[in-house]
Amino acid sequence: MKLILFLLFSASLYALPFNLIKKGDENASSTLLVIGGIHGNEPGGYFAASILATHYKIEKNALWVVPNLNAPSIQANKRGINGDMNRKFHKIAPNDPDTNRVKQIKKIILSPKVSLVLNLHDGHGFYRKKYQGSIFNPNAWGQTCVIDQCEINTTKRFAKLDKIANSVKNSINKKLIKKHHAFDVKNTNTKFDDEAMRKSLTFFAVTHNKPAFAIETSKNLTSLTQKVFYQLLAIEEFMKITGVKYQRDFNMNIENIKKLVQNYGFLYINDKIVLNLSDIKKTLRFIPLKSIHNTFRFTHPLGSVKRDKSGFYNIYIGNKRLTALFPQYFEIAKDCPVTTTVLLNKKKHKVKIPSEFFVKGSFVVKRMDNIRVNVIGFSSKQGIDESEIRIPYGRLNKSYSIDRNNLIYRVEFYKANEFCGMSLIHFRK
Ligand SMILES: [Zn+2]
Known part of the structure; x- marks a missing residue:
């Protein structure tokens, strides 16, 4: 089935298979790169990245956001429709459908402008150093700042990964909604202990002397809002550390984040039609479309379209299928009033x-x-x-x-x- 993605933000970067939103100073001395959606069934990460892209203003230095790295898997709400993308950063077969995405994000990670990389995930359970049951244990990933090693071999800034991760953890732990949401640092000691993680995005970055961290909120948190809340707390701390000054257009609390997560924005079709996607009905009929070459533009960075075999269009924000548009085909008139x-x-x-x-x-x-x-x-x-x-x-x-x-x-x-x-x-x- 064909996947069609047209995003309002990407006009100047149409060649990329995902969205890259650059904010702040082009010639910044610090640029933080935030990547969401490497795993399509981890919405805390990509909805946080999307709010970051749309509700933050950067006043000093720069923030780059890729909210939907693995867009087809986000739409499918699957970890990876072509296998685990986070195991393809060491080697990838040329005929792997993820090749272009991995190649393009690698280029961005290695850009000399990028000072530090964050890869956002929602992980299983709640990480604890000692076993306390199937949800709270050393094999869990949830509520951690993950590093591959204690430090990287560079004279550049942000080389002491463990020090940075610890300060992020300490800052988040002052703002917990519930005590058992406490964050910790998880060092996977990738080079020596973790064969699978040697194929990961962050390990690719650190082996190229680029500071990189994963943030894992817990899949076991009770709501998407809570996951986004913790992701944003972590990202804000990384912005502080990298000297990226920001203003956000909302106060950081659960109620406000809930509203932002549920605001799906607008969809423009062929620059002739607008649909308000928040609270939209599950099906809309007789939508005046062209029989081919319709263009879809979303104000939301996670917007996407998938045409069903039988001809209607499924409209998504992230992993949420909002509505199905059933077309009625028309020619578009010329010289219409604006x-x-x-x-x-x-x-x-x-x-x-x-x-x-x-x-x-x-x-x-x-x-x-x-x-x-x-x-x-x-x-x-x-x-x-x-x-x-x-x-x-x-x-x-x-x-x-x-x-x-x-x-x-x-x-x-x-x-x-x-x-x-x-x-x-x-x-x-
Ligand atoms: Zn993940």
């Missing part, structure tokens, strides 16, 4: 096509030359063009809303039999 006028409380508002427009009570879409207005879920008695009609909330058929709260409706514009565009009318409660 705005329309909506009358609200007798006041005229210019509304972009496509965009989401908030209304209270009722609205009127003003008439445009040669354009037919179709408000989906409204049936008029006057004819097929629904401009110049006052439409109150109560006259809309709720089964045509795009959201589960029945507040958001499609207003579509056509020129003869060709599609011109769509905007959303969003009723305030």
Whole structure:
């Protein structure tokens, strides 16, 4: 099955098979590289990376974020649909489907600009030095800062890996939600003790004298929000250590992170259609698409599309399948208007096509030359063009809303039999 990924952030980097978001100073003396999604079933890591990419402003030095390294496995919610990508950094067969991803991320890791690398995971259980049961034991990975060795052989900064990992651990442990979430440092002593880890991303980095750490939150934490919370605490500590100054646009607490994790942003299709993905219904029908070459742009760095064999489009954010779009095929009209006028409380508002427009009570879409207005879920008695009609909330058929709260409706514009565009009318409660 074909995987299609079109991401709003990646316009200048279209050649990469994942998203790379660069923030801060291009000529920084310190650049922190954060990698999420090497394992597709570890959402704490990639949702944290995605929040980092969209809700942090870098004021000094630089932050590079790859939120979706193994994007096809994220969509499938599997560790690795082509096997474990984190065992492919020593050797990889040229015909391995992961070859390009591994090759490209290696190049980024080895970029002279990158000062320190973080690889984000959700691991099993809660790491304890002594065995305390099947969840709390020395073989668990959860709630650790993982290093491959105590230090690396370089005169460059950040060479003392154990010292850095310990200070990160100590800082996180001051902010625990529950006592048993305590972090520890796990040194895998990779060179001597851990054959499997010699094939890992971090070991590749440290053998090239590049400081690298893995952060493992626990798969046994009760919510995605908690995992993201601990990932962000760890990343912020690494930003402090590397001198990357930041501002975030939210206060760090569980309630705020929950809201951010559930905010899926917007999907733009062919630059003609916009869909608000938060609270979107599980299926949407009669979406005006082209029969081929549709372009999908997400405001969320983890957005992706997969076309089903039978022709509909599955829309994902990370490992969550949000909705299925069932198309109705149209030709796209030429020279379409890029705005329309909506009358609200007798006041005229210019509304972009496509965009989401908030209304209270009722609205009127003003008439445009040669354009037919179709408000989906409204049936008029006057004819097929629904401009110049006052439409109150109560006259809309709720089964045509795009959201589960029945507040958001499609207003579509056509020129003869060709599609011109769509905007959303969003009723305030
Ligand atoms: Zn992992």
